[in-house]
Amino acid sequence: xxxxxxxxxxxxxxxxxxxxxxxxxxxxxxxxxxxxxxxxxxxxxxxxxxxxxxxxxxxxxxxxxxxxxxxxxxxxxxxxxxxxxxxxxxxxxxxxxxxxxxxxxxxxxxxxxxxxxxxxxxxxxxxxxxxxxxxxxxxxxxxxxxxxxxxxxxxxxxxxxxxxxxxxxxxxxxxxxxxxxxxxxxxxxxxxxxxxxxxxxxxxxxxxxxxxxxxxxxxxxxxxxxxxxxxxxxxxxxxxxxxxxxxxxxxxxxxxxxxxxxxxxxxxxxxxxx
Amino acid sequence: xxxxxxxxxxxxxxxxxxxxxxxxxxxxxxxxxxxxxxxxxxxxxxxxxxxxxxxxxxxxxxxxxxxxxxxxxxxxxxxxxxxxxxxxxxxxxxxxxxxxxxxxxxxxxxxxxxxxxxxxxxxxxxxxxxxxxxxxxxxxxxxxxxxxxxxxxxxxxxxxxxxxxxxxxxxxxxxxxxxxxxxxxxxxxxxxxxxxxxxxxxxxxxxxxxxxxxxxxxxxxxxxxxxxxxxxxxxxxxxxxxxxxxxxxxxxxxxxxxxxxxxxxxxxxxxxxxxxxxxxxxxxxxxxxxxxxxxxxxx
Numbered sequence: 001x002x003x004x005x006x007x008x009x010x011x012x013x014x015x016x017x018x019x020x021x022x023x024x025x026x027x028x029x030x031x032x033x034x035x036x037x038x039x040x041x042x043x044x045x046x047x048x049x050x051x052x053x054x055x056x057x058x059x060x061x062x063x064x065x066x067x068x069x070x071x072x073x074x075x076x077x078x079x080x081x082x083x084x085x086x087x088x089x090x091x092x093x094x095x096x097x098x099x100x101x102x103x104x105x106x107x108x109x110x111x112x113x114x115x116x117x118x119x120x121x122x123x124x125x126x127x128x129x130x131x132x133x134x135x136x137x138x139x140x141x142x143x144x145x146x147x148x149x150x151x152x153x154x155x156x157x158x159x160x161x162x163x164x165x166x167x168x169x170x171x172x173x174x175x176x177x178x179x180x181x182x183x184x185x186x187x188x189x190x191x192x193x194x195x196x197x198x199x200x201x202x203x204x205x206x207x208x209x210x211x212x213x214x215x216x217x218x219x220x221x222x223x224x225x226x227x228x229x230x231x232x233x234x235x236x237x238x239x240x241x242x243x244x245x246x247x248x249x250x251x252x253x254x255x256x257x258x259x260x261x262x263x264x265x266x267x268x269x270x271x272x273x274x
Numbered sequence: 275x276x277x278x279x280x281x282x283x284x285x286x287x288x289x290x291x292x293x294x295x296x297x298x299x300x301x302x303x304x305x306x307x308x309x310x311x312x313x314x315x316x317x318x319x320x321x322x323x324x325x326x327x328x329x330x331x332x333x334x335x336x337x338x339x340x341x342x343x344x345x346x347x348x349x350x351x352x353x354x355x356x357x358x359x360x361x362x363x364x365x366x367x368x369x370x371x372x373x374x375x376x377x378x379x380x381x382x383x384x385x386x387x388x389x390x391x392x393x394x395x396x397x398x399x400x401x402x403x404x405x406x407x408x409x410x411x412x413x414x415x416x417x418x419x420x421x422x423x424x425x426x427x428x429x430x431x432x433x434x435x436x437x438x439x440x441x442x443x444x445x446x447x448x449x450x451x452x453x454x455x456x457x458x459x460x461x462x463x464x465x466x467x468x469x470x471x472x473x474x475x476x477x478x479x480x481x482x483x484x485x486x487x488x489x490x491x492x493x494x495x496x497x498x499x500x501x502x503x504x505x506x507x508x509x510x511x512x513x514x515x516x517x518x519x520x521x522x523x524x525x526x527x528x529x530x531x532x533x534x535x536x537x538x539x540x541x542x543x544x545x546x547x548x549x550x551x552x553x554x555x556x557x558x559x560x561x562x563x564x565x566x567x568x569x570x571x572x573x
Contacts, residue, residue: 009479013377020371021389024447028392030415031404046418085298092295099288102281107296114303118508118556120529121549124313124536125306131323145302148295178287207397209511214537225399229515232403239407246400257395261388265455 028250035059035244042240058244062231068248070220071227078143078212078223079205085147086201090194092148093156094186098168108157115150119210127214141215142223146208152197159193160186195263199256206253224249307553314547320540329543336547346548348523349531352438356527357506360442364449364502365495371450372457373487387458394451402515405444406431431517434524441512441525449505453498460494461487500563507556528552 030049034042035058037051062068095101096108126145127136135141163186171181187194209225216222222230228245235241257264282289313329314336316322322329340346375387393401408415409430417427430440464487472482488495510529513519519526519534529552536545 010378013374014382017371017374017383017386020374021386024389024393024450026415027401027404027408027447030408031400034407043413045413046422047413047415088294088298091291095288095291099285099291101285101288104288107292110304111296111299114299116504116556116560117303117307118504118529118549118553120508120510120532121310121553122303122306123533124542124546124549125309126302127537128309128313128323128542129301129306144298148298150299153295182291203395207395209397209399225397228397228399228403232399232406232515239410239413242403243407246403249397249400253395253397254392257392258388261391264391265387265458 028254031243031246031250034240035247037240037243039238039240042243043237058241059248061241062244062248066227066231067219067222068224068227068245071222071224072248074139074212074221075206075224077139078208079202081139081143082147082201082205082208083198085143085149086152086194086197088148089152089197090156090160090187090190091182092153093158094160094182096153097157097159097161098163098165111150111153113150123210123214130215136215137217137221138215139221142208142212142221145211146204152200155193155197156190159190163189192263192266195260196266199260199264202256203253206249310546310549313543314550316543318543318546322542323540332543336544337551339544340547340551345523345526346528346531349526349528352524352526353507353509353528355438356442356445356509357503359439360445360506360509361499361502363442363446364453364506365499367446368450368453368498369457369491369495372454372461373483375454376458376461387454390454391451393448396448398448398511399515401444401448402512405440406516409440432521434521437517437521437525441516444516445506445509445512449502453502456494456498457491460491464490496563496567500560503559503563504556507552507559528555 033049033051036054036056037048038053038055038057041048041052092111096104096111122145130136130141130144133141135144167185167189168181171185176185207225208223209229212221212223212226213229216226228249231245232242315331315333316329317332317335318329371390375383375390377383407413411417411427411429411432414430416430420427428436431437468486468490469482472486477485508529509527510533513525513527513530514533517525519530528548532545532548532552535541535548
């Protein structure tokens with residue numbers, strides 16, 4: 001009797017989750033199926049869910065006629081540079097977590113305080129600063145403002161602060177230099193947190209939109225998200241093409257996310273946001 | 275001096291390790307705040323950008339102008355609307371989905387975790403493109419479903435009130451995942467022994483939820499509420515990419531107002547003043563939240 005009741009509970013929960021899940025996934029399903037339709041099939045009333053005659057013409061058009069290959073390349077460059085930022089975050093987190101030095105407390109609070117600043121406040125001055133530095137319309141200008149992040153530094157500090165001091169002391173006694181200790185000892189130990197931050201960095205770099213939009217005036221610096229917003233503006237009625245563009249942005253990140261999602265979850269639990 | 279140098283040498287490594295991050299944060303977060311306050315007292319525009327001699331100090335004029343600007347008032351009203359409707363929905367729905375997903379340990383539950391988090395990893399432009407199509411009055415899926423049910427289609431993005439709600443729906447859809455994950459992490463952290471003790475005492479499911487789970491989630495609820503609140507006060511990307519603030523400014527938000535004045539009309543001084551007003555509002559709301567939470571803890 002009790003067991004039956006448990007089962008009914010669970011079935012109700014699963015039904016509720018399924019309804020919610022369908023609502024969460026519908027936009028993606030609609031996007032992917034529509035991206036394989038011919039331009040006029042996407043405009044059918046009532047709409048078809050599955051494409052009647054599936055076609056790759058939208059994808060071919062994006063890469064052959066539009067500049068999506070350039071945008072993709074730029075996006076991957078942004079992601080790659082963001083990984084350098086990840087290294088900076090890790091270094092800062094390590095120093096804050098494992099060293100004593102004058103001004104440490106002040107500097108760390110300052111880092112945390114930057115989390116509270118809305119991007120709209122810094123948007124204009126950052127533009128002016130980059131303008132003064134002559135970095136408008138360059139790849140460096142696109143990535144510099146988002147390169148390091150307080151939250152990432154905080155997570156690294158939390159994790160690396162837990163590494164036993166004896167480990168570093170032993171290495172120092174053996175004559176290892178500080179860089180050697182960081183790269184050969186601390187980095188390998190920090191794999192769990194690096195995995196989480198790596199995937200989050202990838203997502204952030206891939207999805208980065210506002211800065212490339214503001215800073216890049218030249219199409220050769222556009223990232224995928226900027227290119228897609230351009231496509232949306234210029235091909236207002238070609239929904240199939242738009243859906244193909246959106247799929248190019250969304251599907252790779254989904255695949256990467258599915259592979260690594262376990263690490264994200266574990267990272268959230270171990271970093272202690274509860 | 276010698277003392278200073280030897281001291282610097284002693285702490286060389288930690289300073290070297292934090293230097294890149296600190297320099298970047300200084301340049302792109304800390305200094306910009308002061309610059310922002312500074313230019314909010316000037317008439318800086320595109321001419322000022324070309325040559326700093328064209329910039330004049332105008333005192334509080336930008337702020338006085340903002341007080342009189344009907345568009346800014348509308349943006350504030352819209353932002354309040356977004357916050358009041360959006361925040362409770364995000365908190366409630368992400369908490370509910372976390373509780374449901376935490377219900378079982380079978381594979382299907384971790385599958386749902388992935389599904390619910392999926393919208394959170396997607397790009398806002400792609401989301402805008404897809405939802406723009408879903409919301410399309412003639413060819414969109416939503417209106418066709420309504421028509422199929424014998425109902426009249428809605429003007430999702432054209433009707434003043436409905437347009438705001440349409441933006442909220444997609445923002446909530448996108449925000450559930452990350453907050454659900456925070457709640458899930460917290461749920462996993464509640465000691466099992468609490469539940470075992472409650473079971474022995476004969477507590478009902480609902481009682482366990484009311485007296486154990488929810489109180490244990492207090493900090494994460496606070497965390498989610500405050501980050502969501504701050505996020506929605508800065509509500510920006512959704513109206514920007516979906517409606518550009520239209521129809522007739524009905525979906526415009528404060529943050530979008532700042533962006534448009536700054537980067538579309540190059541009124542840097544005026545936009546900076548607006549951004550500072552936004553910053554002050556965020557600080558006030560955050561302080562109130564912390565105060566309330568403290569009182570809560572004292573009870």
